[in-house]
Amino acid sequence: MVLVNETSYLPFLQTALLQTLFSSPRTLHKKLHFVSYIYIMFHIATLIICFITNQVNVLHFIMAQKRFFHKSFHIIVGRFLNKVVMNINKHLLEWRELHDLKQQQVADAIGVSRSTYANYEACKRSPDIETLTKLADFYGISLDALVGHKTKQSDEASLPPLARRMLQSFDKLSKRMQERYIAHMALDVEIETVTDVPKILYDTVAEKNTKK
Structure with a gap:
């Protein structure tokens, strides 16, 4: 994930904070507001970069933030996250x-x-x-895939829930039972293929008759 390095802004913020210590009461409020503004802009920029790079990281970033000290920052972030949440929820559906599942099945x-x-x-x-x-x-x-973020390269194989449960159960069997199970499945496939031959031949003949 590419993020803006917050430490690169620290010298500037420290200088601004030191200046406020030696400010007159008349200008102190304006300078404090300016420091707050810089802080807000930094985090908004970070959020945008997170969103462009990886939508999931936006949620991680927001959960890690405990210092939404500025009302305007909270409002801006709230509007921004509404679009992120709507996009994620759409992908859940x-x-x-x-996978042709009901809501109750996923909820369970x-x-x-x-x-x-x-x-x-x-x-x-x-x-x-x-x-x-x-x-x-x-x-x-x-x-990333769940929320719709497209990655350039992915080495992970995506399996439907039923296939994954079967694979997990298969891993729990002994090696001997696994070999017997594979042989049994191969036989089932062979039998099913053979029983489909007459139907294929019948369909082929029927197609030829319709073309005459």
Whole structure:
């Protein structure tokens, strides 16, 4: 993640703060307001860079911030985050529909009520980082993929929940049982392929007859 280095601004802020100590009461208020303004602009710029680089990092950044000391900063950040939250909640709906799951199934998987999860999709509530992590684990994807952030390269294989549960159960079997299970599956595939041959031949003949 690319972030603006806060330490590069410290000398400037320290100088501004020292100047306020030797200011007259008449100019002290203006200089304090100026220092506050610089601080606010720095964090807004950092948020924008976070959003462009990785939307998930915006949530991490906001959760780490405990010093929203300025009202205007809080308002600006709130408006900015509304767009981020709406985008994330839209992708929650898309992932659920992609796997043909009901809201109750997803809610049970992440340990919340159905109404709570429904509020996530309806943009009435915002899932925290822990909930987003559970959702990403449930779908077998990264947080970036969950919220719609496109990465240039990804080495992670995305598996549907059912396939992932089968793989987890398979890993718990002994090596001998795994080999028997693989052989059994291979036989099932072979039998299914053979039984499909007559249908394929029938469809081919039917197509030829319609063309005559």
